[in-house]
Amino acid sequence: MQKEKVRDRIIRVASDLFYKQGFNSTGINQIIAEADIAIGSLYNHFSSKNELLKAYLIKEELKWFSGFEEHSLKIVSSKDKIFALIDYRKKLQTSSKFAGCHFIKINAEIGDSNPVISDFVMQHKEKQQAMIKELVIQYNAEGGSVNTDEITANIRLLLEGAVVISTIHKNTNAFDQTKKIIQGLLP
Amino acid sequence: MQKEKVRDRIIRVASDLFYKQGFNSTGINQIIAEADIAIGSLYNHFSSKNELLKAYLIKEELKWFSGFEEHSLKIVSSKDKIFALIDYRKKLQTSSKFAGCHFIKINAEIGDSNPVISDFVMQHKEKQQAMIKELVIQYNAEGGSVNTDEITANIRLLLEGAVVISTIHKNTNAFDQTKKIIQGLLP
């Protein structure tokens, strides 16, 4: 096994802290302590804490999409893939002890103080929407007959609602409920 | 007009900053500067920044419920009241320039570091749910025949999803979409 590079270790440690404690509550000192490096090394790899935040979000986005790809590898029908997406987000919630969506979290934390990051979050959610749209298009190609844009938007709406509610109540009821509703939307 | 009490001014200024900038990004110094008081006065009224946070959330909860009451005063039918609730949250979003839900925001910011606040948020959302349930019960009493708990949960799910999505994308599309779906749920 290859040794983990310093840069990767920094991102890994920082990501974990940003997600669990929040970005503003995580200090540079804590990151270098847990990554077991000197502060000079950190600033050699990242010019500011904000650059580290960007690296964190880029990595989480990659993880999100590759994670879903892996999760839905063996599934062929588009309808099953849509349900796999609900299961995927449910799994992300349980495995993180209901810590919530990385992107919604950072968006809530920065408010309107960091437009570059807000834009990144918006674009990330648009990528998710585009992915869902692909699935709905495939669903229609396989014999379904739903309004693509409308059903795409509805699935997104329900999914985001389920993630937020499950984060607050620390249970998965909202996902099961979402499945039921989407069952009704995809005849 | 009576003069605003110092305590009220502190809460008003802090609330605005907590909501717009985030709790962790708002310092005591900024609060006392904008409230135009000395730091000693602040700590005479609130023993810690966390007490100030509690006062903020309690005030926002009161405002939320009284705001909806006022918004839906003249409406009689339960179905119209449910749609008024969607409009109410849409209005809150537009008037705050899509700053999001106070309670989801603070929950995202504190993570699992402050269970008292997390609990408050959970209880607040349960109060909202109870209010929606009353409306659905009334809907059935007025001739509807829907599963009370299921429809209540669905309305909540859609509403929270709409708020989150509208916060990220800074538009109200998700609310109009939510209305359409709820139209279908309430025959």
Place this chain on the structure above:
DNA sequence: GTCTATATGGTGATAGAC
């Protein structure tokens, strides 16, 4: 009750030796 002054520790970031 409100004020000023201060305590104590942490923040992000930089300089320069090795």
Place this chain on the structure above:
DNA sequence: GTCTATCACCATATAGAC
């Protein structure tokens, strides 16, 4: 590229005069 030492600043909170 990694290290130590240090910067200037800001955080929350307290003490005590008025």
